Amino acid sequence: MAGGGGEGEAEASALEFTPTWIVAVVCSLIVLISLAAERCLHYLGKTLKGKNQKALFEALLKVKEELMLLGFISLLLTVFQGALQRTCIPPGWTSYMLPCQNAGGHAKMSPSEAHDMVAGALGLTHRRLLAENGPRAQHCQKKGEVPLLSLEALHQLHIFIFILAIAHVIFSVLTMLLGSARIRQWKHWEDEIQKDVTGNGPRKVTHVHQFEFIREHFKGIGRDSTVLSWLHSFVKQFYGSVTKSDYTTMRLGFIMTHCRGNPKFDFHRYMVRALEADFKKVVGISWYLWIFVVVFMLLNVNGWHTYFWISFIPLLLLLAVGTKLEHVITQLAHEVAEKHSAIEGDLVVNPSDEHFWFGRPRIVLYLIHFILFQNAFEIAFFFWILTTYGFNSCIMDHVPFIVPRLVVGAIIQLVCSYSTLPLYAIVTQMGTFFKKEIFDEHVQQGLVGWAQKAKKRKALKNNGASGAAGSTNGSSHPSARLELMRRAVALEEGSSGGD
Incomplete structure (x- = not known):
């Protein structure tokens, strides 16, 4: 009966039985908070660009990338939470490497006792665990096992x-x-x-x-x-x-x-x-x-x-x-x-x-x-x-x-x-x-352009595409220009020699 009550409570709390005004209010708050955070980051980026702080602006973009990665990790955990709930393990496996010592030590327990111990470690009662996980928790319960990770822990x-x-x-x-x-x-x-x-x-x-x-x-x-x-x-x-x-x-x-x-x-x-x-x-x-x-x-x-x-x-x-x-x-x-x-x-x-x-x-x-x-x-x-x-x-x-x-x-x-x-x-x-x-930013951009051209010319020369004409073109450049190109190639890789 406890299991049936838990399943009924889970069905009653599903989205299809939730008032639409509650769903709309919660979604509105989430969207408003997200938009406010996005706008703050946007204006911070504009301020950094306005003050010509390119390096700090790129660091801000890195922070945005990390937030996107967090969102993707959170999405994966949400998508696979059903699979984690359906993955069952023997109760004895939950007795090892616990962050908190249980009162019963590592003594052998029955499946139901092991299940109650896991729920208790998370501050949940057996009935609440069933109410939250519904049939997924019963899936492992019927096998005499426990879920790999509870929904609360997830x-x-x-x-x-x-x-x-x-x-x-x-x-x-x-x-x-x-x-x-x-x-x-x-x-x-x-x-x-x-x-x-x-x-x-x-x-x-x-x-x-x-x-x-x-x-x-x-x-x-x-x-x-x-x-x-x-x-x-x-x-x-x-x-x-x-x-x-x-x-x-x-x-x-x-x-x-x-x-x-x-x-x-x-x-x-x-x-x-x-x-x-x-x-x-x-x-x-x-x-x-x-x-x-x-x-x-x-x-x-x-x-x-x-x-x-x-x-x-x-x-x-x-x-x-x-x-x-x-x-x-x-x-x-x-x-x-x-x-x-x-x-x-x-x-x-x-x-x-x-x-x-x-x-x-x-x-x-x-x-x-x-x-x-x-x-x-x-x-x-x-x-x-x-x-x-x-x-x-x-x-x-x-x-x-x-x-x-x-x-x-x-x-x-x-x-x-x-x-x-x-x-x-x-x-x-x-x-x-x-x-x-x-170098200043505009000089860096110019040198990177020189570096790209230098690499292309070097690739053509190595492939023998230009032949004798390539040798003529190479000798026509002033020595100072060749030196600048050499430094530009090194700069594009992050550093340059001092001589």
Whole structure:
């Protein structure tokens, strides 16, 4: 009888027996909220385009793509919820890897007891579960089994995925805003340097250890003390991560390597443009990040305190990244001090990819991307549990494990915003190549056009289509034009050589 009552309640709550005014009101509210969100994003995009913030506008488009992906994931979960309800599993399978320990432990249970245990874990009674799932729940009940996933759990999974993506975007934007505010504080250094730039005057010879940049990175550190050098780099990321001498020296090294003929090059503006372009990568949620979500949810087993331990992963990675970036600056100083005892004129460092992990500065960006996502995952999971099950839920874990997680999350956000991101912005410019953001937008578009033409000509030449005529056409171009084309091809791939 209980089953018949549940089936009748399910039929009565179906859409065909729901008053039309209720359907119309609910649909109207959903449409209004969706249109309001779409208009807000639209006007934000127009504002960014009006202020010529192309990189941030493209990051906004990336956010829209993520929202579309979320919508598609939600649609798939809705479409396949019937199949999930009809997929039945033995009751014993539900006794393993539970996020909350049941009172009966892992003792063998009857099918009906196992079904009631699953419903109770979701805060539902047996009658309510039948009322919501109707005949689909009875489909497994008749077999002595339980559904793979309840309808209530499926709805909560919808909410969690949405909260996770929104939290990641919010935390990424917050980090970018705070980090950019920190980087803008360096603008007065750039203005001072621009005023002090002089012509080819007399160049005095200075002992290398008289330069402030060298003194800062050799202070209290022996020349051959690798351990002290790394410890100095670790500590420095927490105070004065980038000093005026660091900025001045790295700026000059970049200019002398990549644009020697333009001593008044606005390095600060280029650095900010490059960071805004990288923000498009950070704000997105890549496929491998979704894999991490699945793995972490799998390991959320009662008694393992998984989310407490994994909260230290982004913290350790963040400290490692900050230490490495500081150590790159120290390596630049040591490299100059080892090669010269005295220098004529200004101190010039030599940018190189060899200072970075595996010779790829881009790896640092991927690590920052993972750190921000992992931190957002921790905070999003906490608030999802808090709003869905309450603070006293067993899945929330004990208070001694909750408080450190929140504290670590706050530390990661602050350190990443005010130390690591500004460090990344300037130190990754010390690689072998520069980024296409070194040019203004209209110049970039022109060079990309040159690159496309150059690739077509190269393809024709390799295929032997032009023959002798191709050789004649190639020799007719001025050497400067060929050099521009070569650089344009490299720029289209993301960077260009400095010679």
